[in-house]
Amino acid sequence: MEDLIKRLEGYKEDIVEIKRPKERRIFVRVKADGFKKFLSRLIDDLELRHLSTITGVDLGQEMELLYHFSYKYSVEISIGVKVPKSAPKVPTITDLIPGAIFYEQEIHDLLGIEFEGHPNMGPLILPEGWPEGVYPLRKEYTVQELNRIARGGG
Amino acid sequence: MVLYEIVGVFIYPGMAFLFGLAFLYEWIDRKFFARVQNRIGPLYTGRSGILQPVADFIKLLSKEDIVPASCERPVFSAIPIVYATLPLIALFVIPITGSALIAFEGDVIFLMFVSALITLTVFLAGWSSAGSFSRIGGIRSALQMLSYEIPFGLALIGPAISAHSLSLTKIAQWQAANSSWFLWLQPIGFAAVLISLLAELELVPFDIPEAETEIVAGWLTEYGGRRLALFRLGKDLELVVASTLVASLYLGGAQPLFFIPPVVILILKSIIVLLLISFVRAIFARFRIDQMTSGMWTYLLPLMIVQILLVQFGIGG
Amino acid sequence: MSYGSTIKVPFGPQHPALKEPEYFLFEVDGDIVVKVTPRIGYVHRGVEKAFEQETYLHNLYLAERICGICSHAHTTCYTQTVEGLIPLEVPPRAVYIRLIMAELERLHSHSLWVGIAAHEAGFDTLFMYLWRDREMIMDLMEEISGNRVTHAINTIGGVRRDITNEQANKIKKFMDRFEGNVKEYMKVLETEQTFLKRTKGVGILKPRDAISLCAVGPTLRASGIKSDVRADDPYLAYGEIPFNVITHDGCDVYARTIVRCEEMIESANIIRYALDHLPEGKIRVPPPRTIAPNESVGRVEAPRGELIHYARSNGTAKPERYKVRSPTLGNLASVCQTLIGAHVADIPMILAGIDPCFSCMDRMTITVKKA
Numbered sequence: 001m002e003d004l005i006k007r008l009e010g011y012k013e014d015i016v017e018i019k020r021p022k023e024r025r026i027f028v029r030v031k032a033d034g035f036k037k038f039l040s041r042l043i044d045d046l047e048l049r050h051l052s053t054i055t056g057v058d059l060g061q062e063m064e065l066l067y068h069f070s071y072k073y074s075v076e077i078s079i080g081v082k083v084p085k086s087a088p089k090v091p092t093i094t095d096l097i098p099g100a101i102f103y104e105q106e107i108h109d110l111l112g113i114e115f116e117g118h119p120n121m122g123p124l125i126l127p128e129g130w131p132e133g134v135y136p137l138r139k140e141y142t143v144q145e146l147n148r149i150a151r152g153g154g
Numbered sequence: 155m156v157l158y159e160i161v162g163v164f165i166y167p168g169m170a171f172l173f174g175l176a177f178l179y180e181w182i183d184r185k186f187f188a189r190v191q192n193r194i195g196p197l198y199t200g201r202s203g204i205l206q207p208v209a210d211f212i213k214l215l216s217k218e219d220i221v222p223a224s225c226e227r228p229v230f231s232a233i234p235i236v237y238a239t240l241p242l243i244a245l246f247v248i249p250i251t252g253s254a255l256i257a258f259e260g261d262v263i264f265l266m267f268v269s270a271l272i273t274l275t276v277f278l279a280g281w282s283s284a285g286s287f288s289r290i291g292g293i294r295s296a297l298q299m300l301s302y303e304i305p306f307g308l309a310l311i312g313p314a315i316s317a318h319s320l321s322l323t324k325i326a327q328w329q330a331a332n333s334s335w336f337l338w339l340q341p342i343g344f345a346a347v348l349i350s351l352l353a354e355l356e357l358v359p360f361d362i363p364e365a366e367t368e369i370v371a372g373w374l375t376e377y378g379g380r381r382l383a384l385f386r387l388g389k390d391l392e393l394v395v396a397s398t399l400v401a402s403l404y405l406g407g408a409q410p411l412f413f414i415p416p417v418v419i420l421i422l423k424s425i426i427v428l429l430l431i432s433f434v435r436a437i438f439a440r441f442r443i444d445q446m447t448s449g450m451w452t453y454l455l456p457l458m459i460v461q462i463l464l465v466q467f468g469i470g471g
Numbered sequence: 472m473s474y475g476s477t478i479k480v481p482f483g484p485q486h487p488a489l490k491e492p493e494y495f496l497f498e499v500d501g502d503i504v505v506k507v508t509p510r511i512g513y514v515h516r517g518v519e520k521a522f523e524q525e526t527y528l529h530n531l532y533l534a535e536r537i538c539g540i541c542s543h544a545h546t547t548c549y550t551q552t553v554e555g556l557i558p559l560e561v562p563p564r565a566v567y568i569r570l571i572m573a574e575l576e577r578l579h580s581h582s583l584w585v586g587i588a589a590h591e592a593g594f595d596t597l598f599m600y601l602w603r604d605r606e607m608i609m610d611l612m613e614e615i616s617g618n619r620v621t622h623a624i625n626t627i628g629g630v631r632r633d634i635t636n637e638q639a640n641k642i643k644k645f646m647d648r649f650e651g652n653v654k655e656y657m658k659v660l661e662t663e664q665t666f667l668k669r670t671k672g673v674g675i676l677k678p679r680d681a682i683s684l685c686a687v688g689p690t691l692r693a694s695g696i697k698s699d700v701r702a703d704d705p706y707l708a709y710g711e712i713p714f715n716v717i718t719h720d721g722c723d724v725y726a727r728t729i730v731r732c733e734e735m736i737e738s739a740n741i742i743r744y745a746l747d748h749l750p751e752g753k754i755r756v757p758p759p760r761t762i763a764p765n766e767s768v769g770r771v772e773a774p775r776g777e778l779i780h781y782a783r784s785n786g787t788a789k790p791e792r793y794k795v796r797s798p799t800l801g802n803l804a805s806v807c808q809t810l811i812g813a814h815v816a817d818i819p820m821i822l823a824g825i826d827p828c829f830s831c832m833d834r835m836t837i838t839v840k841k842a
Contacts (some may be wrong), residue, residue, distance in 0.1 A: 022555060024704055025768055050698075051685050051798035052770070052779045068768060068779060074703040076768050078781070099685025099804045102509075103796070110519075125511055136520060143520060191599035358593050359665050439665035440593025442816045 001026075001075055008077075014038040024075045029117055035081050036091040039067070040078075043096055044049065046071055051093075054103040056111040058139045063113060083113065092118040095134040167251045167417070172242060175421070176390035180207040182425060183393065183432045190436040207390065213381050219379030222284055229282040234377065234384035237275045241391035248398050249323040252408040253418040257323040262310050265322070267400070269306070269354060273299040276356075276363070277383075280373030291372025294443055297365035298353055301450035302360075306350035308458040312336070312343040313403050315465050322399075326407025335406040341463040344404045346454055348427075351396040352434065353446070355389070359438040360446060389412045396431070397424035409466070495810075495822075503814065507807040511800075522793035527553050528627060529760065530790065534780075537795060538726035539620045540583065543569075543576045544773035545795070546625040551706055552715050552769030552780040553627050563708075563750040565629035570707045571642075572615065572624055573771075574738040578649070579608045580774035581731045581738075584823075585656070588728055591823050592669040597656060602651055614638055629755025639746045644740040649771050653739075657732045670725035674809045674821035677722060686805040687798045688776020689734065690824065692718045693726035712739050712748075724824040761788045773798055788810060 001024065008018055008028060014035075019027040030038055042048065057064045059082075067079045079138040083090055092115040094101050104115045105124040112135035115121065123130070136146050162168055181196065181204050187245040188195025197201025221230065247254050247261040254261070273295060280292020313336045314320050317328035329335050337344050353360040377385060401407065401423035408416035441449070475604055494510040518537055522530050534549040535542045547569055554561060586601035609619040615638055616622035624630050632784040677685065679696040691698055699716040701709040717733040719726040762784040769780040776798030809821055 021765070021767065022558070023586060025555075025613070027766060049682050049685075052777060053781075053793070053801070055781045055794040057783060057792045067779065068781065072697040072703070073700070076687070076704070076770060076779075078766075097685065098683050099801075102800060102803050106800075120508075133619070136517070143524060146517065146520070191596045192603055193599055358595075361593065436596045438594070439589070439663065439669060441665060442669065442814070444814075444816075445668055 004046070004071060004075060008042075011038065011042065020094075026075060026077045028077060029080045032083060036093070039079065039093060040096055043069075044079075048077070049097075050104070051097045051100055051144065052076065054100065056113055056137070056150040058085075058111060058137065060139065061085055063111060065107070065113065066135060067093070076092050088113040089116055090114070091116050094118060096142060109135075111135050112138065162255060168246075169241050169242065170254065172245050172394065173387070173392065175394050176387060177207040177211070177398065177426055178204075179393050179425075180390045181354065186429055186432045187436055189467045190433065211387060213382035214386065215380050217382075218381040219381055220378065220426040222376050224284045225376065226282040226284070227279055230376075231381070233275055233279045233282065234388075237272070237279070238384040238388040238391065240268055241266050241395045244395045245391065245398070246393065247322060247412055249326050249402055249408055250398055250417060250420055251289055252326075252410075254323050257321055260320045262314050262325070263319045263367050266307050266310060270299070270303065273354070279377070280363075283376040284374065285376050287375045288373050291363045291375070295356070295373060297443060297447065298356075298360065298362060299389075301447045302350040302353040302454075305450065305454045305458045306354065308455075308462055309343045309347035309350060310403065312340045312458075312461055312465050315462070317387055321401055322457045326402045330409045336404045337406075340404075340461060340465065342464075344400075346458050346461070347400055347404065348434075349431065349454060353401065353450075354433065355392055355396055355431075357431065358435045359441050361440060362446060394424070395433075397427040400424070400427045425440050434462070485578055497815070497818070503812060504810050504818070505812075507604065507810045509803060509807060511803070519793060520796065523789055525584065526760070526788045527758075527790065530793070531625070531627060534795075535621050535623060535625075538797070539670070539780070540580050541576065541773045541775065541778070541797075542621045543572050543625065543713070544771050544778055545797075546623075547573055548769045548771040548773075548778050548780045549709070550627055551771065552767050552782045553762070554758075555767035555769060556765045556782055556784050557757065558761060559628055559758055561629050562753045562756060564633075564752045566708050567745050567749050567755045568630045568634055569625060570709070570712075571634065571705070571742055572612070573589075574620060574742045574745070575612055575615075576622075577643075577738050577774045578735055578742075579605050579612070579687055582608065582653075582734045585660075585728060586587060588670070588724070588820075588823055589660075589666070591819050593668050594663070594666055597659060597666075598628075601656065604649060607645060608649070611638075611642055614641070626755060627758040629753070630631075631755070633754050634746075634749070639749065643743055643746055646743055650736055653732055653735050660728060660732070667725065669720070669817075669820060670723065670728060672723055672725075673817045674724045674727075674813065674824050675722050676809045678806055681722075681805060684805040684808055685801060686776075687801040688772070688774075689727050689730045690776065690802050690805060692716070693730045694722045695720045700770050700777050704770050706769075706771060708745070711735055712741055712744050724820055727824050741795050761786060764791075776801055807832045 001020075004026065005018065005020065008015065008026070009024075014030045016029040016031060048069040048071060051057055052068040052070050055066040055068065057066065062082045062084050064080050064082050064102070069077045069079065071077055072121060076150050081090070088111075090113060092100075092104060095117070096102065101119070102124060105120065105122075106120055109123055109125045112133070131149060134141065134149060135137055164170060184206070185195040185203065196206035199205040199209045221227070244265055246256045247264060249257070276295045277292045280288045280290075280295065283289070283292075313325050316336070316339065317325040319325055319328070356363050364374060374382070374385060398420065401420055405423045405427070408420035410416045411419050483783050485561040496508045497504050497506070498512070506532060521533060525533065529544060531549055534545045550561075565785045581686045586598040586605070587599070589595070589597035612622060613619050615634055616624040616632055624632055676690065676694050678694045680698055681691050681696055687695070695718050697716050697718050701704070701714070702716050714737050717730050717732050717737060721729070764784055764786050766781070766783045769782075773777045778798055779796050781792075781794040783793075806822065806824070809824075810818065811820055
């Protein structure tokens, strides 16, 4: 794990901070510019083949995407990048990691982040007839409002 | 005389007796199947659950019958009655009491004809239901028939050739007269008739047309209430046909033993066949339709041809 | 027979092959599937949004109900994640009790699955035998925790109930019997021709695809990849207990069945070892009510594969964000891949092969279907 940290520190230009709260857990925050290139280099360098999942977090003015990679299935490296809520666009990583396809679709459904280049940005979880632009996991929607919409409000 | 015949057709050994046998056989099948699976099976209705099939039948008669809007109404409604009647007709030519209600030269061919009609009825049931699961089930049933029909026919013909007769009654009597059963004279035929009957009755491993986990209930899907009750009765009657047919054709038929009347002997023999069928049902998984057709044509048919050739050369009676 | 066009076959949401509703649109050419489009979300219950509304302790019970079969795995992961946030260390006896319950759950889940696989193949007799054994496992779990499913034995900071010596002996005796039974069933499965015909060569997932599509759990291990969160990222006491990671090179549904059967035998061994080495001591420590801003990832090997939770705290008693990714969603991409090129008749078998637990996968709001 120590030499993983050392190798990560080699990417000084892209990384904003590295946290290691406990054994086999690393949290890396990176800049949004050149994110895809950085990720592609990191995947090749560390051979990060297994993507556990992608988490989207609504932080108010911006949204954060956390890519949880698994180094040799053992160390969990979570790579976080922020995007502004007004323009939530990120390049897709399905060309690097085909298994990301449903994770990105789910985040698009629930948080409205667009993944440019994704093969199928259609709804995965939301039902037919769900109003456009209502992203349930965003903070501005309360549970009561979502229930109203689900019951046929709108 | 007429009264005698009416009693014969309707009571014994006619319809009432046969319905009773059908329910009894269903109970035996379910109980045995359950015990093989470490379950108990029917338990509460009647002693040891013996009235369960009757209870199920009566319950179904009282249920609401929903007819799909886009089905072919006349065919859809008529099929259950036809399906329940055909095995009954088949049973009339099987010598259950030592002599059949209707016996004539060529009733073996008649039996094959009735069994083909039954499969046609199944296909029509699936087709007229207008649901995709039903259609697939009906088509699979027809496809299955294309595979087992010829071996089945050959398995019926083998004993007929040896006994020089196309009448089931005469074939059964031939075995009694010659004190040898076709079970050991033509063993391949016995195996083939059992396998083909499993396919015709649509029991595991050949319950493909009704494969519950793939196409809901196949051709039976859209039927409920009274129509389903008639279908289930038809299935039970088919079970009786199958077991008594094999008992008559291969196990010596109804012969008296000491003081026991021949009909009891035949029923005992057919129950043995029934248990065999139940046991096979419990220990195998289900084939896929293409595996079944290729298996039948590659293995069963050549074996039956060999069997018939053996019979022609005098081996096996 | 194809004229260059394909037929669209809908599968679900109600279908007897699916124990829970999900919708798959298959495009088939003759009898072969050429494309799969899943639409999930039929049991979506809004769990992730609900997590943000309640306290950490309340959310424990919500996490438990994400899934009935792997409820203990979810609470183990939840407590691991939240205890990582605080951070809080759990007493050793509690760790071992959690581990024993987790392995018991793995046993009950795998025996459920092998029974279902037999049922899908038409082999009802084996289904009945396995579920009879499963009943006995659920009775054991009821003795320990009071419930057959959703055991509620985990809490933040430890476990709520202890295992008495008497219960421990009962479990050990049953494990011996169960292991013998499983070995018998394996012998049947390996030699029963009708079952083999339905599962060998069906649903092939090549190792390369398994890795690139991020498959998890027995599906991944049945393609020969040696990966198990219990061994790679040891949590609870798995680092101290010797066990084998079961793999198989078959890559088909048959391999997945064998992997699960052998995992059941391994679990029986783990349980016996853990019961013999159960440490003394307390079973819980009290957690704080509010948690300072922090983030944490918890990973657990649920019966279906890698289960991952992510939590972020903001200094209050309620989480800022809680994310759950259950193993069935992880396997969705790879199962869609295996379905392409399969016979239509094999679809139920293949779908069952990943041990789908759609309520785990969806976790979202009940959406009332509009008329």
